[in-house]
Amino acid sequence: MLRAMTLCLGFLALLAGPTSGQAQQTIKIGVILPFSGQFADTGVQLDDGIKLYMQQHGDMVAGKKIEVIRKDVGGIAPEVAKRLAQELVVRDNVDILAGFALTPNALAAAEVSAQAKKFMVVMNAATSIITTKSPYLARTSVTVPQIDEAFGNWVAKSGVKTVYTLVSDYGPGLDAEASFQRAFEAAGGKVVGSVRVPVANPDFSAFVQRAKDANPEGIFIFVPGGTQPAAIGKALASRGITPKDTKIFGQGEITSEDALKSMGDDAVGIVTAFHYDYNHNSPMNREFVAAYNKAFGRNPDIYSIGGYDGMRLIYAALEKTGGKADGQDLIDAAKGMTWESPRGPMSIDPETRDVVQTVYIRRAEKVGEHVANVEFDKVENVKDPVKSRMPK
Amino acid sequence: MAGVADPHQYLAAKQRWAPIEVAFWLAMLLPFVLVPTYLPLASQIAITAIFAVSLDLILGYAGLVSLGHAAYFGLGAYTAGLIAKAGWGEPFSGLLIGGAAAGLFGHLTGYIVVRVRHLALIMITLGIGLLLYEVANRASWLTGGNDGLQGVAMWPLFGSFDFDLYGYTAYAYSLAVLFAVVLAARRLVHSPFGLSLRAIRENERRMPAIGAPSRARLRTIYTIAATIAGIGGALLAQTTQFVSLGALSFERSAELIVILVIGGTGRLYGGVVGAIVYMVARDRLSGMNPQYWYFWIGLMLIGVVLFLPNGILGGLATLLPRRSRAS
Amino acid sequence: MIAPAVGVLFDGFAYGMLLFLLSVGLSVTLGMMNFVNLAHGSFAMVGAYVAVSLMGLGWPFFATLPCAFLVAGVISVGFERTLFRRVYRASDLQQVLLTIGLAFISVAAAAWFYGTMQQPVRLPVYLRTYATFMGINFSIYRLFLIAVALAVTGLLVGALDYTRFGAQVRAAVDNQRMAQGLGVDVDTVFAITFALGSGLAGLGGALAIEIVGLDPNFTFTYLIYVLIVVAVGGLGSIRGSLLAAILLGVSDAAGKYYVPTLGAFLIYLVMVSLLLWRPSGLFGRR
Known part of the structure; x- marks a missing residue:
């Protein structure tokens, strides 16, 4: 009985589901980070990197408006991270998953990215294997x-x-x-x-x-x-x-x-x-640090730069696809992308989708x-x- | 219930289903229709509710306060996860094995736990929880350590329902297990055994004097509670297909006590109501204000203590008879 | 091989002293009023932030310590008079819920006012060096910590044993209702004790920053350790808390030094076995 009901309801929901996806003029990015608890500072600094990039580059890319939805995962809690990723995908209809300060959370959410075929940008978590868990995943931080x-x-x-x-x-x-x-x-x-x-x-x-x-x-x-x-x-x-x-x-x-x-x-x-320090001596970094200080009253750290470059990657990939937010298109656009970051030259390895840097x-x-x-x-x-x- | 003299009649009366209970369970089906995009949350609420009901059995009914109950939850989760990883992904049997492993550990640790009371009890359960956490962290070759256990692949439920992205299967499965657990707990607490637990809670020294072995009964209920906690953990591992050290953590044990006390202890449904209220509030508040939501949770806890001293169900219970008398 | 071991044990001893300052207040208030105060760590955090703020204004480190004590004590007594006293007759679990709620609020408040970042602390240079005695390095700061803790213990024990107020406190811890019946104003005695205990936590918080740092999560960082000290020492016992804290600090340091693979286990094993041996703690009466 229960199973039959589940099936019926599932079917109904599938019918009702796609309506919200059409006529899409906004690109939604779901950001999952620890904003509270022991790792709150990591989450805050990373998010400030995201905010600064959007302040500097506006919220329009390839004719689409960028909207960020932020979720607090509260610490090492992969089941929460996975649930939030699921909810972001099925309820908020996000096109891109981003953030991820901690490895277990990134690993659990990567499964959602793989299942739902959504582009995912890991902006901090630094364990090597994360990028192998979803073919739509790229990283802009570092690996240990x-x-x-x-x-x-x-x-x-x-x-x-x-x-x-x-x-x-x-x-x-x-x-x-x-x-x-x-x-x-x-x-x-x-x-x-x-x-x-x-x-x-x-x-x-x-x-x-x-x-x-x-x-x-x-x-x-x-x-x-x-x-x-x-x-x-x-x-x-x-x-x-x-x-x-x-x-x-x-x-x-x-x-x-x-x-x-x-x-x-x-x-x-x-x-x-x-891979990064706010004292890195380049004109681009000096400008970045000044802007960061003006906006948030402190110096950026590796988490800030991970978020900043992560947004840089998302914007550039969207430009390249002309605003198409399909997971496969975006990861194809991201592969091999090379740019000059405040941290110095960096690129996304076309084979592993992982970061290459100095x-x-x-x-x-x-x-x-x-x-x-x-x-x-x-x-x-x-x-x-x-x-x-x-x-x- | 006043006026029922014979204890067997009293228990039989308690066993009968109240209309509100039926309505409650029907309401638990509503998320499928009303909020189908909230099913992942709903299934995690159901799992937390299972976990809270298991704590209520020892805390609310037998008076054993545990600050390390996550040990059994996590053990069930890791057991179920490891079985699935090793290639046996059948959910239902995995659930039972996870519960059995936790129950076995509960039985063994029960011998230590029932010897102590008060602060020592809280600290020893806490110590057991922290030790197990460290063991899991250290045994990273088996558990994946801090990175979490990966490669948990579940077979479809009953061979035909895949664990989907929307969480339909996960919620239906978790809800069915929650129902079964509450059903079993209901029978248990309204049995003579359940009554004797409450008697132990009220006066532990008196029970052996009238021929009821306190410690043996406490060990039994502790084992049962550990088994149910393990089933909850196994369910979490299966529906999220991931296990992390967080399943064993002190924070999880502490949060569980908060959830149970919010709902109301010793009331069977207290844990379920607490899980719903706490987790929905947390989800809503942290959605609105990711950085400072726990400020509002803190206010909520203080409000519950000041205005609903017996938890939400306790508050409702004082309201309901009054209304029925008035009508 | 003796010299480094002595150095390590010395550090563990100093660390135990820190734990003692942080937990003694909780032990006494729990013993006297049966009031479970999980927000105790929040008062330590208040002291720590007071010290950091004043040092930011250019105050010398030593001058900030009495302020940390005073501010934490005054704030705690404010809560005691308005909020906590309403739940003295409620169950333990209600008290746990209320004080955890308060701890959550304090963490959010600290993050709101000070941000989530680490608070840097710069001590005067003479506290940051170490003295060498018979080839062993003794950190000056840890020597200072031990001196403060021993002075506090001496004052507390002296006050408890030889003053009228101390006698009232002991009476209230032994049997609250009897003390009340004999005309002791338990209510006021408790408020003062509560303020003292929280003040000591504030002092401990200010002293702890140099060793463990400070961020809004400080409230919860020590919670488990403080509970262990209270439980092992026995409720309401200053000597018990002192002994438990030393035992914990030294066995923790020795364990880490001699058997680092057991590192994290040892402290919990020690606690579980001590509590099985003496469930009411080393100096507990109930």
Whole structure:
């Protein structure tokens, strides 16, 4: 009985469904981000990147009006992310899914993108495999192996023989550990020890002491952005590890703007690899940072640039399709797209639909009153190494 | 119910279906017609309701406050997800196996849980939940760790209904399971066993004195509640075809208590009503104001405490007899 | 190998002191009034934001600490008089719901006024260095933290044991109704105790920023740890809270240092086994 009813109703709904889709003069983009909870700042900064791009470029593309619908996923909640994506598609009739700060959420929503054949732009989540989950998905942020394999190789080539790795004990941390060690050892370095730190871990000093006991030439660190970078920086300093005696390496989170503000002079000398920093020296970036500050009263970070470039990709793809929002047309338009971003040259790999970009090697240095990341080397045109190794 | 002297008559009277219950279940079918684009939300509400009913059995009826109930929910979810990933995607059997795994774990942990009361009980259930969360995080080769369990592929329900994008199958399936769970819980709480649980809740020391073993009965209900929670988790894994550590998290346990207390404890339908009110409010508020919605949720919670001290159902219950007396 | 271990245990000890400051207020209010206050972390957050704001205005770090204590205490007593007292007779679960609601509101308010970003804290240089003694590095800041916590404990224990007010508090914790019957104004005693406890949480919040940072989610970051300290220590016991906090801080640090693979498990295992051994906590009476 129930099943029969379900079927009947389903049929009715299918009849009623498509009416709202016709005479489409607007393109709707459903943005799913954590606007609340532990990762709220990531969501806010990314969304500000989206807003800034739309302020600068208007809300009309190829004769269509762009409308953004924002949804809060509240944290690591893939079932919520998937439901929101479903609802955005079936109820709000969105043409494009975007945002996605966290890997599990992006993975779950990618299934909706694949099933409904909707273009999806991942603007932050950085686990390598996400792009393989839907053929209509492109990424404008970064992947963890992209940075850390390039960095591991660079560190070994710079003459460092032994490192100790200290990473957060969860997906991205393990990715960072594996990619850094792999590249570092392939280039002739030796990993003398490693430790994984629980994600919910407010005090680092015991782990830092362990790293110090191994007496390595350098320590490689990965912790998620937020409260932890400053905490680990302070733990290093108070356990007597400073870049003067032990080289400190890390993915860019550990010298994010607010971490540097809290660490102050203790941070000077920390070498990190990342794809964007607001201090990147190019006219385009200076303009971007000024506009961002004017609009939101703070500096952009990697999340902002992910959102900004994500919108850039959506706008450009829509221009190319002449306003057609079909998933296949949009992803075809996005493949191979190349542009100059405030972060430098970047493109979408036509094969993997993942981001290709420059990885910058930076050192924290005193610039005037403050400590800032100063780029002193770079690795250009870096692809995601994991997918390059996957059997085709 | 006053005037029914014989306990068996009392229980039989309680077993009878009230018209409002029938109306309630018919109303649960309305989303299919009225709001067909809200079915994914409706099915997640039904799943949360199952989870809340399971907590009500131990909290509302037996007086065991648990802050780690998500352990059983998550265990059911991971079990069902792993079975489907391993190649057996039949939903119904997956549901039962998920429930059984959670029930087994519930039975084992029950031996520890029923030994303690008050704050120690809350903290030990919390500890069990957090430990299981860490185990799942650590065993990333099995569970996918923080990235979540991928590759959960479900076969069509009864061989013919695919889990569709609109959520028709998911809601029909979740609603049917919710109905079955409430039916079973209804029989249980209106049985002599259910009565003895309430007696334990009111005075635990007295029960063994009159020949009813408190701890054994508490273990039984704890196992049953864990099984139902596991079924809820398995349902979530199957309808979303994804499992993450969030299924095991402390936040999920805490939110569940909030949901149950909003609805009203010890009232069977309290969890269901709480799930509907809380999740619809959350969806509406966060849709309107993605960044500050929890401000309004906070106000709602305070309002419930100040104006509906026995939850929504408690509030309704004080209204209804008055009206019937007046008419 | 002894020296680094001593250093790590020292850090764990200091961390335990921080947990003590954050949780002692909750323990006493729970023990006295059976009032479950999950918004306790919000008062710690108030203290933390007060310290950050004043430092932003150019105040020295030390001057912000009494203000963090005062503001958190005053705000908490405002809520106690207007809101919390209405639910003292309600069930635990009602209290949980009310205070979680308040905690949600405080998180939203912090995000609204201060934004979601990390608040940077810059301490004076002399607090940021470390002293070396017998080859072991001791962080000056953590030494300072321990000194503050021990001073607070001394004051609290002294006040409880040797003052009239302390006697009233002890009486109220032991048996609220009996104390009332003997003419103790439990209502007022409780309000003052509540303000003191929340003030200490505010102080702890201000002191915690340097070690763990500050964003609007701070309210919930410590919730689990604080609950563990309260439960393990025993309700209403200052000595119990102190011992539990030290035990937790030190075993956490030692576990991370010696068996990092067990890292996250250890603290929960310790809690579960201690509570099975003594369900009312180490110093609990009920």
